Amino acid sequence: MTATTAIYGETNPSPQDLGKMPIRRYGSVVEIRKEKEQYYRELHANGWNGVMERIKKSNIQNYSIFIHEIEGKKYLFSYFEYIGNDFDGDMAKIASDKETRRWWKETDPCQKPLTATPDGSNWSVMEPVFLLE
């Protein structure tokens, strides 16, 4: 194993500096179960209105999900931007939203977490190494 250390600079702001920026970018990854891929695509082509509105009200914007196969397995990669001032509070509002909870009952079984995540979410948050605004 090769040990690596995070390096910060002009084009990779430290977590502290990122936290001060008006837009904070999140990249995440999760495996998708191949037998559920088609259903996941159906759901996401026409996301439920209430779920979409709750995301926007929680100060999330510019939210993309991509899919790609790596070594025979399929993965989802998400990118979104958070522009509020209370990330945990805004996420809690999403997590307690009734329609979102119904939505997750559909989407959760499509996903297979890479590892157990601290907050119980299926998605693993990735580490940023570069940012050019």
Next chain:
Amino acid sequence: MTATTAIYGETNPSPQDLGKMPIRRYGSVVEIRKEKEQYYRELHANGWNGVMERIKKSNIQNYSIFIHEIEGKKYLFSYFEYIGNDFDGDMAKIASDKETRRWWKETDPCQKPLTATPDGSNWSVMEPVFLLE
């Protein structure tokens, strides 16, 4: 193998509709050689000025790279937005830029393409399945 088909809708615009949008979002993935990870981090913490300027002049904005380990290997995931009207032309200007070519001599050996890509780039472009602006 489970056959899947792309599904387009309100929250997953078709390639044709995406092409008409003022901002076009690209997600890509490549493996990073673990023995080169530290050097890649060093390079990207302070991207060379000329390379960064050439990217911006080619109508690319909001460019993030993230790193994450999947099943014992490390991968880089990039997200950027293209706001110009001639993607191929703008990319060709990057590819012919002298400083960028020197930069790629440093970054290319850090990466291991998932598969041979049409344009000879190390990065594999991922398929979008969701967009909430």
